[in-house]
Amino acid sequence: MEIILTATVMGLGMHHGSWRYRDGDAFDYVDPDYYAHIARTAEAGALHAIFLADTLDVSEERFARPNLGALDPAVTLAVMAAHTERIGLVGTSSTTFNEPFNLARRFASLDHMSRGRAGWNAVTTFVPAVAGNFGGTPLPAHDQRYARAREFLDVVIGLWESWEAGATVGDKATGTFVDAARVHALDHVGEHFSVRGPSTLPRSRQGRPVIFQAGASESGRDLAAQYADVVFTAQNTIEAATAFRTDVRRRAVGHGRPADALKIVPGLLPVVGSTTAEAQARKEELDELRGVGPELEKLALRVGVPVEALELDEPLPVDLIRANDGFRGSHGFRDAAVELATRRNLTVRELLYANGGGHQQVVGTPEEIADTIETWVEAGAVDGFNLMIDAFPSGLEDVVEHVVPLLRKRCLFHNEYAGSTLRTNLGLPPLP
Amino acid sequence: MEIILTATVMGLGMHHGSWRYRDGDAFDYVDPDYYAHIARTAEAGALHAIFLADTLDVSEERFARPNLGALDPAVTLAVMAAHTERIGLVGTSSTTFNEPFNLARRFASLDHMSRGRAGWNAVTTFVPAVAGNFGGTPLPAHDQRYARAREFLDVVIGLWESWEAGATVGDKATGTFVDAARVHALDHVGEHFSVRGPSTLPRSRQGRPVIFQAGASESGRDLAAQYADVVFTAQNTIEAATAFRTDVRRRAVGHGRPADALKIVPGLLPVVGSTTAEAQARKEELDELRGVGPELEKLALRVGVPVEALELDEPLPVDLIRANDGFRGSHGFRDAAVELATRRNLTVRELLYANGGGHQQVVGTPEEIADTIETWVEAGAVDGFNLMIDAFPSGLEDVVEHVVPLLRKRCLFHNEYAGSTLRTNLGLPPLP
Numbered sequence: 001m002e003i004i005l006t007a008t009v010m011g012l013g014m015h016h017g018s019w020r021y022r023d024g025d026a027f028d029y030v031d032p033d034y035y036a037h038i039a040r041t042a043e044a045g046a047l048h049a050i051f052l053a054d055t056l057d058v059s060e061e062r063f064a065r066p067n068l069g070a071l072d073p074a075v076t077l078a079v080m081a082a083h084t085e086r087i088g089l090v091g092t093s094s095t096t097f098n099e100p101f102n103l104a105r106r107f108a109s110l111d112h113m114s115r116g117r118a119g120w121n122a123v124t125t126f127v128p129a130v131a132g133n134f135g136g137t138p139l140p141a142h143d144q145r146y147a148r149a150r151e152f153l154d155v156v157i158g159l160w161e162s163w164e165a166g167a168t169v170g171d172k173a174t175g176t177f178v179d180a181a182r183v184h185a186l187d188h189v190g191e192h193f194s195v196r197g198p199s200t201l202p203r204s205r206q207g208r209p210v211i212f213q214a215g216a217s218e219s220g221r222d223l224a225a226q227y228a229d230v231v232f233t234a235q236n237t238i239e240a241a242t243a244f245r246t247d248v249r250r251r252a253v254g255h256g257r258p259a260d261a262l263k264i265v266p267g268l269l270p271v272v273g274s275t276t277a278e279a280q281a282r283k284e285e286l287d288e289l290r291g292v293g294p295e296l297e298k299l300a301l302r303v304g305v306p307v308e309a310l311e312l313d314e315p316l317p318v319d320l321i322r323a324n325d326g327f328r329g330s331h332g333f334r335d336a337a338v339e340l341a342t343r344r345n346l347t348v349r350e351l352l353y354a355n356g357g358g359h360q361q362v363v364g365t366p367e368e369i370a371d372t373i374e375t376w377v378e379a380g381a382v383d384g385f386n387l388m389i390d391a392f393p394s395g396l397e398d399v400v401e402h403v404v405p406l407l408r409k410r411c412l413f414h415n416e417y418a419g420s421t422l423r424t425n426l427g428l429p430p431l432p
Numbered sequence: 433m434e435i436i437l438t439a440t441v442m443g444l445g446m447h448h449g450s451w452r453y454r455d456g457d458a459f460d461y462v463d464p465d466y467y468a469h470i471a472r473t474a475e476a477g478a479l480h481a482i483f484l485a486d487t488l489d490v491s492e493e494r495f496a497r498p499n500l501g502a503l504d505p506a507v508t509l510a511v512m513a514a515h516t517e518r519i520g521l522v523g524t525s526s527t528t529f530n531e532p533f534n535l536a537r538r539f540a541s542l543d544h545m546s547r548g549r550a551g552w553n554a555v556t557t558f559v560p561a562v563a564g565n566f567g568g569t570p571l572p573a574h575d576q577r578y579a580r581a582r583e584f585l586d587v588v589i590g591l592w593e594s595w596e597a598g599a600t601v602g603d604k605a606t607g608t609f610v611d612a613a614r615v616h617a618l619d620h621v622g623e624h625f626s627v628r629g630p631s632t633l634p635r636s637r638q639g640r641p642v643i644f645q646a647g648a649s650e651s652g653r654d655l656a657a658q659y660a661d662v663v664f665t666a667q668n669t670i671e672a673a674t675a676f677r678t679d680v681r682r683r684a685v686g687h688g689r690p691a692d693a694l695k696i697v698p699g700l701l702p703v704v705g706s707t708t709a710e711a712q713a714r715k716e717e718l719d720e721l722r723g724v725g726p727e728l729e730k731l732a733l734r735v736g737v738p739v740e741a742l743e744l745d746e747p748l749p750v751d752l753i754r755a756n757d758g759f760r761g762s763h764g765f766r767d768a769a770v771e772l773a774t775r776r777n778l779t780v781r782e783l784l785y786a787n788g789g790g791h792q793q794v795v796g797t798p799e800e801i802a803d804t805i806e807t808w809v810e811a812g813a814v815d816g817f818n819l820m821i822d823a824f825p826s827g828l829e830d831v832v833e834h835v836v837p838l839l840r841k842r843c844l845f846h847n848e849y850a851g852s853t854l855r856t857n858l859g860l861p862p863l864p
Contacts, residue, residue, distance in 0.1 A: 018603040019602070019604070019609060020607060025601025025602060026600070026601075026603075026604065026609060027602055029602050029631060029635075030544040030634065031544070031547075032513070032514065032544070032545045032547065034547070035545075036514070053633055054681075056533070056537075057631070057632070058615075058630065058631075058632050059628065059630075061618070069546070070632040070633050071537075071541040071544065071632075072506070072537050072538045072541035072542075073535075074504070074506070074507050074538075075507060075510045075538060075545055076510075076541060076545065078507045078508075078511050078514075079510050079513065079514045079545045081464070081510070081511065082464065082468070082511045082515060083514060083516030097531065097533075097534070098530075098531075098534065099566055100528075101488070101529075101566060102504075102529070102530065102534075103567040104504075105488075105504050106506075106507060109504035109507040109508060110504075110507050111501065111505055112462040112463070112464070113464045113467075113503070113508065113511045114464070115463075115464065129628075130625075132627075132628035133533040133627050133628055133629065134533060134627075135532055135625070135626050136621065136626030136627075138629070168458070168459050169458075170451070170457060170458025170459055170593065171451040171458075172451070172458065175452060175453060175721070175723070176717070177458060181616040183490075185491070189568065194564075194567050194568030195565050195566075195568075196491065196561075196564035196565055196568070197566075198490065198491070198504040199490075199564065200487055200488070200489070200490050200503075201462060201502050201503065202459065202462065204462075210717040241658065257648035289607070291607070323784050341493050378574045415590065
């Protein structure tokens with residue numbers, strides 16, 4: 001089985017020590033050449049897609065963790081599109097803080113400008129402070145966000161599909177530009193949105209952008225099962241990942257979809273060294289450059305307790321975490337952190353070092369990383385991995401130069417792109 | 433005096449016959465290579481900027497006029513940024529149908545991804561049908577739109593300036609990433625918006641994107657005088673242009689700004705031929721391929737009367753136009769059309785052919801076009817022109833290859849870019 005590999009670009013690296021560890025300026029993450037190099041490197045390894053996170057606020061970051069997804073993802077991905085030919089370009093964007101017409105047009109534009117390589121990672125946004133930049137009312141509760149997200153996805157997909165494939169006539173002799181009978185108004189009137197449509201843009205080469213989704217809650221899983229092509233998830237164990245994949249695929253079938261129309265891609269943070277000791281040294285240096293203060297604040301936010309409730313050399317206060325009925329954050333990140341800490345009996349400090357930005361972390365040689373990937377794949381736990389790169393560009397170069405060739409030898413990864421669109425390259429069924 | 437020249441890209445050309453006239457596919461306007469070629473051509477001529485319009489609706493277009501600004505301007509400009517080094521990249525975006533935090537981040541991202549070459553053309557949107565894609569309530573009245581626009585600009589500029597120049601420390605040795613004392617929350621609470629800030633992004637190389645504005649009404653002129661760096665306007669005569677420039681510069685002084693901090697750039701549609709007859713033949717062929725039906729609908733929309741009120745071989749119904757108290761469209765386009773029709777005593781049909789997409793039109797040799805430009809410049813009527821290209825790429829290639837060299841010989845146009853940012857190249861004063 002050949003798997004999907006994507007690479008997440010979050011500032012200068014997923015590890016918050018990356019800006020001090022890597023060569024290059026601390027503000028390279030706003031330089032276009034930085035993104036051009038990343039895109040070309042990932043495409044040289046035939047990775048399926050670049051995956052950009054989205055940061056709509058820096059107040060909670062307090063600037064101690066400069067791994068910011070600070071740029072508009074669609075603008076950044078458009079630059080990467082211009083420097084590449086085949087790799088997919090997936091941007092995160094919030095259903096809570098956008099208008100569906102604008103978002104649909106933005107990602108449809110990226111899809112055209114990349115000739116069918118765009119993807120949208122639909123999120124509802126779980127960082128409370130973001131709301132302060134959009135009207136000042138509190139972040140809506142989880143269920144409210146998901147109700148809006150569902151309607152938002154209906155509108156966006158409706159707009160993307162408002163031009164039939166045969167609508168683009170372009171007959172210069174007769175002067176028929178479009179077959180207007182094949183371009184359909186949406187006339188959506190719902191609880192949250194009223195959108196007439198149609199889209200200003202024809203269908204793209206892949207029909208419409210690929211939809212990524214990352215919710216782990218009940219509502220999140222159901223949303224993914226109904227709408228998503230790819231589910232990005234945080235899973236620490238093969239057992240949990242298998243259970244998650246089985247559940248989401250079952251839900252997809254419940255929505256009348258083939259189970260394999262939905263690809264399950266957990267995060268994986270590899271820290272690569274030519275020996276295990278070298279990998280561990282890289283990890284230790286990154287950790288030392290980072291410190292624990294800002295990490296502790298991030299963990300507190302993720303598990304939904306005040307930072308004062310976390311003691312570095314004590315276990316995670318699991319009872320307190322479970323008692324938080326009003327939790328508005330990411331269930332996926334919270335549950336994965338609790339699972340990892342309790343299963344391995346970790347102190348808070350140990351959890352901070354063991355936790356790869358909320359995702360499974362493997363510190364080792366290319367062989368050891370390939371072994372982990374192979375084990376998970378053979379167990380049927382995943383359709384691939386979204387690689388959290390610790391520090392750019394070296395972390396990505398290590399993957400492309402050393403891990404990808406091993407995966408190819410083991411027949412776990414394609415030698416080249418299957419086609420020219422992201423939908424084709426991910427092995428997704430064609431659109432109806 | 434050296435003038436500013438920008439080029440507007442609107443689909444396949446400003447002339448609605450362009451898609452049938454030009455070589456190439458009718459849907460080239462969603463192809464990235466099309467934009468890459470335009471950007472490189474314009475940069476080869478050292479044009480100051482590419483200027484993208486914004487179309488948020490196609491229902492009123494009825495697909496008969498495929499000169500659509502159908503793509504998201506910022507995404508398209510990001511692709512053009514990746515193919516160029518010096519040319520400015522100006523995108524239109526609506527203050528009525530965006531959130532200021534998202535728009536500020538999008539254009540700041542374009543500014544970083546182009547290393548300081550971005551501009552934002554702030555519009556309030558005058559096409560009523562657009563409202564149907566954003567909630568279904570009617571387009572707000574002119575004054576309401578401008579009240580929102582004013583607050584919107586305050587927020588966007590506030591976000592763009594929320595990081596002081598010295599905030600980006602990036603000291604790896606000490607671990608100081610940002611001087612947090614130099615990054616300021618906005619804490620804006622106003623009638624339309626509540627935005628905490630700060631921006632997620634540091635200042636760009638030019639400080640912040642250049643602001644273009646295009647309002648001709650009282651509110652529009654005053655908004656331009658307060659906030660804009662460049663005013664794009666529709667003017668048919670030297671006298672009207674001079675009066676407009678004098679008025680807006682006077683208003684700028686009233687806002688405590690130097691008069692020459694504001695550059696006045698009317699639209700100009702050149703139709704170029706190596707002889708006058710050749711230019712006229714190009715124009716006639718374009719007109720014939722276009723027909724008058726869709727043009728008539730567009731004109732009706734622009735002057736604010738039902739299409740049935742326009743008779744092709746009668747004069748424009750000026751009294752009816754002036755009697756429309758509830759007019760919500762662009763005052764600039766309406767007034768320019770009325771002025772042109774009455775001054776030259778044109779029938780509606782003649783107006784359709786004389787009107788260059790709402791702008792002054794010159795059909796002739798490169799010398800004749802350079803003569804017009806020189807006359808307007810010598811009269812002190814303008815700081816430059818925003819060139820409406822009739823059909824891409826030939827209309828742009830003609831300008832770059834034949835008109836620009838003549839302007840250089842006459843010392844009316846720079847031989848090369850003055851610097852690397854749009855602000856520098858436009859001769860704007862540095863930001864405080």
